[in-house]
Amino acid sequence: MASGAVGTVGAVDKREAILRAARTVFAERGYHATGISDIARELGAGHGTFYRYFKNKEDIARSVVSHALRQVSEALADEDPRSSQSLPQYREQVARIGNKLFDLVVAEPELCHILFYDAIAIDRADADFAGRVLESAAAFTAAFIHNGQDRGFLRRDVDTMVVGLAVNGMITTGALRLLHAPDPEAMREPWIHAVETLMFDGLGSA
Template sequence: MEAAYRVISEKGYHRTRIEDIAQETGMAQGLFYRYFENKKDVFSQIIDMVIARISEGVMADAPGTSGTLEEYAEQMKRGLDNLFDILVEDPFISKLLFHEAQGIDEEMSRKAQKALDLFADFSSFYIKDGIAKGFLRPDIEIRETAYAFNAVVFEGARRIALSKDKGKAKKSWTKAILDLMIEGTAAPQAQK
């Protein structure tokens, strides 16, 4: 499984042959089929694993203990840091859920979709908490904002992973996202 993860994350699903996976572990091809139904099956299990892994990492710290907007933003920043650390350390997670899962199967698409929806649920929960506490405007589109937040995070992680100076890139992205989420981009003096 670890081997399959490594190979697929590097070459992509379609360019990975069973033999590549077998070779990675040093075992014979045939043995693969003792552990997995077929090629799709590994992929499916890898998705499950990734979902579990990230869920665990992300949903560890729940919202709720923030007393002011600053604290709320601070908490959000910590969450974002955490997310970026996970997603940048292993950029295949984003690639897997966003890209790879599409070109295979209706079933895989749905699986990845469900995972993304799960994250949106989590983000929604955060947003609702912010609204309930009066930190966020009550008229925002919760679901869409949550989806948008996720898309931005995954895109950010992808870009950070591609960049040379990851530390700097991460800082820029964290700032950009927090700015967008909290205050928007409008200049203060321009606000009526």
């Protein structure tokens, strides 16, 4: 079913409609197998509409990934990396973030397909694109790790960015399993518990 014609809506709405259509098609077909014609078909409009707002497939793919990253940021916007001042608060925050990410994966599987499968494939001419995405996500996680170190909850002899990448890797692997799990909810507790255990038993201060 097409995402809807865009001839009578404003420029911003048209661009958003194209992004929604592209996100759906990328998630279903994958970046490499998707053509402009597939996006136009999902949108219910001609190629000309697409090219008024985006240069090419790579341009829209970057926009789709950026939009997906904003959704993740918005889901965690109320989590201040410096807010936890005690170990119980810190553990509660880690669990809370885990549950928010779990809910987002279950509610927005298309978003996860875009981030986990297509971000790396987007543009061979921009080899650092996926790297910048990973570094940005790691920096966000590293801020929470740094607070744990400053408060004495976590070991100080590890690099926060390296740990941020490692923790995000655990989260990504768990999220990928969720996308294909017959009963995702059954994985909630084991998934979050595993991340907590590795963080606090593997990184916990002596």
